[in-house]
Amino acid sequence: MGLTGFLLKAIGISLSGVMAPGAVTTAAIAQGARRRWAGVLMAVGHGIVEIPLIYFIMFGLGVLFQAGWFRIIVGLFGGAFLVWMGVGMLRNKGGDDSPSGRTADAGPLMTGLILSIGNPYFLLWWATVGLNLALEARHLGWLAFVLFALVHWLCDLVWLTILSFGSFHGTHILGPRSQRIVLQVCGIALTLFGVHFIYRAVEILRAA
Numbered sequence: 001m002g003l004t005g006f007l008l009k010a011i012g013i014s015l016s017g018v019m020a021p022g023a024v025t026t027a028a029i030a031q032g033a034r035r036r037w038a039g040v041l042m043a044v045g046h047g048i049v050e051i052p053l054i055y056f057i058m059f060g061l062g063v064l065f066q067a068g069w070f071r072i073i074v075g076l077f078g079g080a081f082l083v084w085m086g087v088g089m090l091r092n093k094g095g096d097d098s099p100s101g102r103t104a105d106a107g108p109l110m111t112g113l114i115l116s117i118g119n120p121y122f123l124l125w126w127a128t129v130g131l132n133l134a135l136e137a138r139h140l141g142w143l144a145f146v147l148f149a150l151v152h153w154l155c156d157l158v159w160l161t162i163l164s165f166g167s168f169h170g171t172h173i174l175g176p177r178s179q180r181i182v183l184q185v186c187g188i189a190l191t192l193f194g195v196h197f198i199y200r201a202v203e204i205l206r207a208a
Helices: 003-018 023-031 040-057 061-065 070-093 100-104 108-117 122-128 128-138 142-174 176-207
Strands: none
Touching: 003 128, 003 142, 023 040, 023 070, 023 108, 023 122, 023 142, 023 176, 040 061, 040 108, 040 122, 040 128, 040 142, 061 070, 070 108, 070 122, 070 176, 108 142, 122 128, 122 176, 142 176
16 A cells, blocks of 8 residues: 555544544533634644654554553543543533633643543554554655654544534524533533543453
8 A cells, every 4th residue: 555545544544533422522612612723722732642652652652551550540530630621611600701610621732632641542542543553654654654643633633623613603603501501511521421431440440
């Protein structure tokens, strides 16, 4: 397979992971309800973690992501952060200017960064599917490897921007009440994702 064919395959596989419903998608919608370009900043925060990660997994770091103790730490840390965000949104009854809402708002850039570090499914994806793509890119040469990293991040950037942009304009067209509803729904979803992350971490700990 040539470089063009590989990049097209990488885009397809990347989009299947990027567009899957999950904590990052929910956070982008929630952040976007208040900030039009939140998705861009989330993608930057995500890239700060992901781009070096793509390089390091070439040297065996992917094995670390599959270790039980590592998955426990990531699950507990990421789960706690999601619960904190989710509960803060549920307490936010006043929209953008609510003090409780600001308290649990880490900002889009930091949210993208933390949800990358603390998402066990993201790390497992890179330890399996992502690792295979990275190895294939490396086999085609360093140019292919660099282009693969760039293309994958651009998939994140485009999707998160679409989510935040759509959320911002949708809630502002429909009014403050719709914005509060979006934040409440996202708050519930993020809390449930957080509880699930913690539950999975505890399961791994009990099985150890």
